[in-house]
Amino acid sequence: MRVAVTAAGPSLDAELDPRFGRCAWFVLIDTQDMSIEALQNESGSLGGGAGIQSAQLMARKGVQAVLTGHCGPNAHQTLTAAGIAAYVGCSGTVAQAVARFKSGELRPASSPDASSHSGMGGDHR
Amino acid sequence: MNNQVRSSSEGRRGGDVRPLRIVVASGKGGTGKTTLATNLAATLAGRGMPVAYVDCDVEEPNGHIFLKPEIAAGRPVSIPVPEVDEGRCTLCGACGTACRYSAIVVLPKKVLTFPKLCHGCGGCLLACREGAIREVPRVTGVAERGAAGAVTFLQGRLDIGEAMAPPVIRAVLSEAPSDAAVVVDAPPGTSCPVIESIKGADVVVLVSEPTPFGLNDLKLAVEMVRQLGIPFGVAVNRAGSGDDALGAWCERERIPIVLEVPNDRRIAQAYSRGELAIRALPELEGAFLELHGRLQSLASSGVRVPSEAARERVVQSPAPEAPFPSELVRLGRPKPIRELVVISGKGGTGKTSVAASFFSLAERAVVVDCDVDAADLHLVLAPTVRQPHSFSGGRTASIDPQRCTSCGTCAELCRFGAIRVPSSGDPSCYEIDLVSCEGCGVCADHCPSRAISMAPSINGEWFVSDTRHGPMVHARLGIAQENSGKLVSLVRKEARAVAQAQGQDLLICDGSPGIGCPVIASITGASMVLIVTEPTLSGLHDLHRVADLCAQFRLKAGVCVNKADINPEMTERIETEAGRRGIPLLGRIRYDDSVTRAQIRGQTVVEFDGGPASADVRALWERVSDAIR
Structure with a gap:
């Protein structure tokens, strides 16, 4: 299964970036063999629609689950439409988040947990 | 649709006496733009002249408070947004590629649309080869028509949470009569909604006040009108209340002063009650008639054509190819940084003075000027720029x-x-x-x-600076430039990075006026919003709209009433209203001319003296810093 983690850097030991649309990197992990592919988030600097573009990228890359901190309404809607599960409230390193996901500790979010534009520079509680 | 800047000499040759279209604008909010526009319209109507008043300040329309019109009809304003026929769609992706706004995306099994992001350009419709897209209207506001006595009254209102004012402005202006004098009340600032309101004007009146903030914002507004090539003059409100710098500057620049409104308490009181100044001081009618005469001769004196060189310089300053250094990856867990955003809805309520004072009282804070259209905070904080950067807010077309x-x-x-x-x-x-x-x-x-390419447009600058109270992140949007929302988001993000790097744990942001795009960008995700209002009917009206906006974005808010003792009764009404909406009252600030004197001295009021305003702002700060914890 292909899982994407929003991250501050391109590796398994990077910190998880709590923003979805405006994270620095997406680390894509194959949960079978733990092979990774890191993608720099090009939409981080878009004026608007970063969450939508990121979700679209996840769909194109065949991702089935996204592990992140927060997910806004537009991104959540796009992920859901693409059949991708969003797991919010994740923290720690990329490897830790994936380990928790594999052990079944995480539950997918059924609704967005952040307001629009919140990754633009706001307070991440 | 009149989208071109109309040469104001057209149709005026050969002694043609076509009535004027006068646009009343100001760089800064709260300078008396609406006062001037409504009183001018009422004065002309009182002399039997056919006249229409058009409120283009669609984010915070306030003219109705003074003219008290009967609204006869309202027409919804909409933009066309796509609707996809899934039966015909082949998921080819052409529409998603064409859309520059992420308003339509093609997923492996589905097409999604985001109507709120759509600008209505029709690009997706043109791109679709299957005929699977049709357009449906999405309402973003209303254009209303009515009458206030003999004045034809037109106003636009942008729905709360909508970012794009120009379509509403275009709709309301399209109803302006051509056989009557038209007085247009423009939004404050120099960004796209203002330009939209000014298009087609014969003459522009820029309203300012004789304070350092007033002069600074006037300079920006003058630059804007000069670029558009429309004749203009300056009206000085509250003349005699500040210093002489404004008059001296206008003289040096050979800009005519077309009206001086005295700093008279009776005018301020009439305003706070929602009354026309000419009712409180009938002798003002003469002044408004003279104003009209001056504007007529200004309009017929010929057009100031913008020099192509000036236009080029502003819109196409050299484009740095390198991306912002801010995109560097930052490792490590971010530590919590709280963010206070000071906003007002209405302009000119003292937001900047309050934010600057907080900054001088706070320990370990970074101050952020989010009012990128009319930035004033630097006048008080005298920043030393450490890092200047260019801002590219998007792409614009260019034809080979x-x-x-x-x-x-x-x-x-x-x-x-x-x-x-x-x-x-x-x-x-x-x-x-x-x-x-x-x-x-x-x-x-x-x-x-x-032959057409889309090139990144450079439309502003942003700076990381040092001040006597700590770091400051601020910006300047080029005149008539778009994407102020994106620049606001950028300065907030950069300020957060500065705080992170230097160990500050609080951002104090001076927000933008209004309820549109830049304000939404100023407040989203903030820890707390402080609404600074004033005890006037306009202040109350705008509090409603800005409180709705905070509620929509689920933000913690507090309110403070500036110049509370000017109209104690209205102060109570505002406080009751805030209480009813569950927004705590965090303070009252008494009227004190030290605020202006401090501004002239380049100080915050709490640095300047220990007078009433200074004491009240200190008390307010105590409560705000408790509330934000």
């Missing part, structure tokens, strides 16, 4: 004259009237009106000769 065959396809497809068909000179090439260009890319995608 070598390739253009003047087939006219671009002009036909552009929905924003941004393609100029040159009437004289070289008829072989069409031109882009960069002020109107929305960057949708429809022209570039459909030019048969591939």
Whole structure:
């Protein structure tokens, strides 16, 4: 299964970036063999629609689950439409988040947990 | 749709006495723009002249408070947004590629639309080869028409949470009569909604006040009107209340002062009650009639054509190719940084003075000027710029004259009237009106000769600076530039990075006025919003709208009433209203001319003296810093 983690850097030991649309990197992990592919988030600097573009990228890359901190309404809607599960409230390193996901500790979010534009520079509680 | 900047000399030759279209604008909010516009319209109507008042300040329309119109009809304003017929759609992805706004995305098994992000350019419709897209209207506001006595009353209102004012402004202006004098009340600032309101004006009155903030914002507004090439004059409100710098500057720049409104308490009181100044001081009617006479001679004195060189310099300053250094990856867990945003809805309520004072009282804070259209915070904080950066807010079209065959396809497809068909000179090439260009890319995608490219437009600067109280992140949006929301988001993000790097744990942001795009960008995700209002009917009206906005974004808010003792009764009404909405009252600030005197001295009021305003702001700060914890 292909899982994407929003991250501050391109590796398994990077910190998880709590923003979805405006994270620095997406680390894509194959949960079978733990092979990774890191993608720099090009939409981080878009004026608007970063969450939508990121979700679209996840769909194109065949991702089935996204592990992140927060997910806004537009991104959540796009992920859901693409059949991708969003797991919010994740923290720690990329490897830790994936380990928790594999052990079944995480539950997918059924609704967005952040307001629009919140990754633009706001307070991440 | 009149999207071109109309030459004001047209139709005025040969003694034609077509009535004037006068636009009342100001760089800074709260300078008395609405006071001037409503009183001018009422004075002209009182002399039997056919006149229409048009409120284009669609984010915070306040003219109705003074003219008390009967609204007879309202027409919804909408923009066309796509609807996809899934039966016909082949999921080819062409629409998603064409859309520059992420308003339509094609997923492996589905097409999604985001109507709120759509600018209505029609690009997706043109891109779809299957005929699977049709357009449906989405309402973003209303254009209302009525009468206030003999004055024809027109106003636009943008729905709360909507970012795009220009379509509502275009709709309301399209109803302005051509056989009556038209007084347009423009929004404050120098960004796209203001430009939209000024298009087609015969003459512009820029209202200012004799304070350092007033002069600074006037300079920006003057630059804007000069670029548009429309004759203008300056009206000085509260004349005699500040210093002489404004008058001296106008004289040096050879800008006529067309009106001086005295700093009279009776005018302020009439305003706070929602009454016309000419009712409180009938002798003012004479002054408004003289104003009209001066504007007539200014309008007929000829157009100031903008120098092409000046236009080029502003819109196409050299583009740095390198991306912002801010995109560097930052490792490590971010530590919590709280963010206070000071906003007002209405301009000129003292937001900047309050934010600057907080900054001088706070320990370990970074101050952020989010009022990128009319930044004033630097006047008080005297920053030393450490790092200047250019800001690119998007892309705009440019036509290669070598390739253009003047087939006219671009002009036909552009929905924003941004393609100029040159009437004289070289008829072989069409031109882009960069002020109107929305960057949708429809022209570039459909030019048969591939003569159009979309180039990043540089439309502002931002700075990381040092001040006597700590770091400051601020910006300046180029005149008539778009994407102020994106620049606001950028300065907030950068300020957070500065705080992170230097160990500050609080951001104090001076927000933008209004409820549109830049304000939404100022407040989203903030820890707390402080609404600074004033005890006037306009203040109350705008509090409603700005409180709705905070509620929509689920933000913690507090309110404070500035100049509370000017109208104690109204102060109570505002406080009751805030209480009813569950917004705690965090303080009252008494009227104190030390605020202006401190500004002239380049100080915050708490640094300047220990007078009433200073004491009240200190008390307010105590409560705000408790509330934000």
